Amino acid sequence: MWLLTAVILSLALSTQCFAGTRNLIAINEETWTDLLKGEWMVEFHAPWCPACKDLQKAWHAFADWSKDLNIKVAEVDVTVNPGLSGRFLVTALPTIYHVKDGVFRTYSGPRDKNDFISYVEDKKWSLTDPVPSYKHPNSPHVKDGVFRTYSGPRDKNDFISYVEDKKWSLTDPVPSYKHPNSPQMTVVAWFFKLSMFVRDKHNYLVEEAGVPSWASYSMFAGITLALGCVLGFFIVCIIDRVFPTGPQPAKQDRKGGKKDQNKKNKKDEQKKKDDEKAQHSQEEKGSQEGNLLFDLSFW
Known part of the structure; x- marks a missing residue:
C-alpha cells in the first residue's frame, strides 16, 4: 500500500x-x-x-x-x-x-x-x-x-x-x-563566441593533445599578432588608396600656364629675330667686302 x-x-x-x-x-x-x-x-x-x-x-x-x-x-x-x-x-x-x-x-x-x-x-x-x-x-x-x-x-x-x-x-x-x-550587440555576441572558441581550443590542446600551457598561449599570441599585422596591412593599403598621403603633382594654374607659355613664345620670337638680324648683318658685311674688292680691282 x-x-x-x-x-x-x-x-x-x-x-x-x-x-x-x-x-x-x-x-x-x-x-x-x-x-x-x-x-x-x-x-x-x-x-x-x-x-x-x-x-x-x-x-x-x-x-x-x-x-x-x-x-x-x-x-x-x-x-x-x-x-x-x-x-x-x-x-x-x-x-x-x-x-x-x-x-x-x-x-x-x-x-x-x-x-x-x-x-x-x-x-x-x-x-x-x-x-x-x-x-x-x-x-x-x-x-x-x-x-x-x-x-x-x-x-x-x-x-x-x-x-x-x-x-x-x-x-x-x-x-x-x-x-x-542592434548591430553593436551583434558584434559583441560574435566576440563572445570567438572567446569561447579560443578557450575550448586551448582546453583541447592542453587537456587532450598534451600541449604545454605556455606553448598553447604562445601559439595563440603568435596567431593574434599575425592576424593583426595582416589586417593592419590591408587597412593601411585601403587608407592610402582612399586618402593618399604622398606628394601630389602640382597642378599648374591655367592663367599662370598661359603666362609662362606667352613668355616662352616671346623669347622664341625674340631669339628668332636676333638670329635674322645677325644673319642679315653678316650678309651686308659680306656684300660690302665684295664691293670693296671689286672697286680695288677696277682701279
Missing part, C-alpha cells in the same frame, strides 16, 4: 515537473529573435549558479501560468549560449527580462511566482524604463520587441504578479543601443 502511494506521488510530481518544463521555452542562438514578437519573460541562468538553482522552482511554477497570462516564459543557459550573454550584456545571474513587442525591461522585483504574475497582469513593467536602444538585445522581459530587465523578487507569485498586474509597464525598456538586435 505504501509502495503504491509512493509510486502515485512520484508520478504526480514527475508529471507536474514535466508540465512546467514543457511550458518553459529554451532560447538559444538560433531562436532568440522569437523574443521580438509578443510578450515574454526570460531568465538568464547558469548550472553552477546557486541563486539560479534557488529560482528554478518558482520559475517553473510561473511557466505553468504562461498560457493563462497569455505570455511566454523562457530561459537561456549562458554556458551553452555565451553569445546571448554578451548580446544582452548579462553581468549578474540570474537576470530576468520582460519583453513586449521588442521593448526590453529589466525585472528587479520579488522573485516569487505571485510577484511574477502580478508584474505581468497589472502591467507593472510599464513603470520601468526600457533598456536603451544601444543595449537592446531583444530578450529580457520582452513584449512586442520591447525589453525590460526584471529586478524584483525571484518567486513564482512575484513573476505571475509582474505579468498579470502588468508591473513591467513601470520599468523602463532596455535602451536602443543595448538592444540585442
